[in-house]
Amino acid sequence: MPVMNIIQAVNSALDGALAADEDVFVFGEDVGRFGGVFRATDGLQAKHGEDRVFDTPLSEAGIIGTAIGMAIYGLKPVPEIQFSDFIYPAFDQIVNEMAKFRYRSGGQYPCGVTVRTPFGGGIRGGHYHSQSPEAYFAHTAGLKVIVPSDPYTAKGLLLTAIDDPDPVIFLEPKRIYRAARSEVPDEPYRLPFAAAVDREGEHVTIVTYGAPLHEAREAADLLAKNDISAEIIDVRSLVPLDEETILASVRKTGRVVIVHEAARTCGYGAELAAIIAEKALMYLEAPIVRVTGYDTPFPYTLEQQYLPDALKIFEACETTVDF
């Protein structure tokens, strides 16, 4: 089985989807001839043609509005927003149009758009190339929000997203686009929109998604040397949320550390903490702890201090175990 990085896995998924279904269209800024600023669409235009894989004017509202017009017409558009920091000009199209078309039409106009967009920090991009906007979209009824954490999940979840009849915001952790490598089948496969136990443990549950999964693994290794056994849950699907996989782990360990890069206040971790408190309170041995970005704009020089890292996660787990 070939070993791929996330970019290659995304490219492989798009290539397979374009080959299998002539209703799939891939487009965005510099997506066609150039192959994408991160090369995720490299070679796809040459292989599948300029009608199927194309460049658009630089307008996020235009890219998403075009995708909506195609999706309600019955096609399967997969637009790319080059950085999720630039998705806000399309916010009205996403929140008021894409997310509501099915509901407001009573199911007459489904809007199956898959919006791919790189997100997260750690690439020295400053606050306009580093943001984590997942909570805005998870808060919007009618959108599914998916975050892969490695090449294998990137390909399998993206193919599920493209098949899904509803709109999906597919957030790709760009910090690990090339760093994360895993075995990925060449042929198409689909992963369910569900959480997975990434590592089994006994004393504390680390709940996370995207790039910080890798820092959580590092932290778990450090914890193991201190005789603390950490279970790691890779959430993968923020909407719909697989509550049971998370709650089963909480019932087992009784201790929870939630990790994400996005700012703390009203971040997705707040929702996770609320659900755990509502549904597993009597199993908790310690307060839920969050390791997150801070309530500041994403910084340039001190980005490594802003980001959750293995030591912050280690310390949070230690604190909750010692409570």
Next chain:
Amino acid sequence: MHPLSILSPSGAPEADSDPAWSIERVLSLHRAMVRSRVLDRIMGDLQRRGLVSIFAPAKGHEAHIYGALLALRPTDWLFADIRQGAAALYRGFELRGWLAQLLGTSSAAHAGHANPTEFTARAVNFVSVSSPVGTQIIHAAGTAQGMKSKNVDDCSFVWFGPAAAAAGDCHVGLNFAGVSKAPAVFYYCSSGDAQADAERLGPGHFVDRAEGYGIRAARVDGSDVFAVYAVVADAVRRAREGKGPTLIEGVTGGLSGEGDPLQRLEGYLVSRGEDPATIRQGIEATFEAEVRGHIEDLLREPTPETSTLFDDVFANPTGQLIEQRTALETHRRRFAGGVID
């Protein structure tokens, strides 16, 4: 650019321009316009009675609507703003279902999910209307691009007004269509108040902006249903032939006198030897009774089931939605009789 007119202000055709259509065809346009006025009047009435929260009358815009519809075919997609809901009826959407959407009763296709201006009629390719102005302009460009990609010779057609024309999405939609050369027809309806429009869009003709997008432009007397038909038919033909999009400016007249599209058409009918006042009264009496009959029936319908609040968020509800639905239903059952000591 001078707007095209075919009928003189009194309704008589300009020299040598009588379209000389069959009288049945002209009367079908007249009937649609009269029915539209009846709906405006009844909806205004329902609004005053608090049965409908919001409704945008089509009065004064009927030539924009029915002239265009006549030039389009049923497989062309319609993108409307809040004034053109009755276009779905002209295309054959059943009146009762249309009124149910307006009233938000349990037989509405969307079970009351959307407000009374936000019609959907997929069966006749009338895309669901959205209150945020101008968003549909980009969708029309996108659907047209889809049609082009699939080598279909249909087109998408979008109506919008001065508020949408000032919105960013209007620029974006025109720009995307100019680049993609998709088969889209953009129809801007001025408001009928030139001064108010100038305060929103500046003093020039809106349609002059088309040149910068590489889009063909046309300007038409929006009180003249024959002229609207001719201009839209030309734009649609070009779109089908792969010659790209057109931006049309329909100049709305006043809401009374010679600027009134219905009065103009009735003037023409007189020149054809018809008695439009009598014909109109006949349509009004029959149609008003039909509409009011449906409304009485619909108002007797129960409100939509609680569970429908959660329908059509997704194709299949998430676990979270099912849990919320169950909680609301349980709560409502418990307190169905009020609070019990």
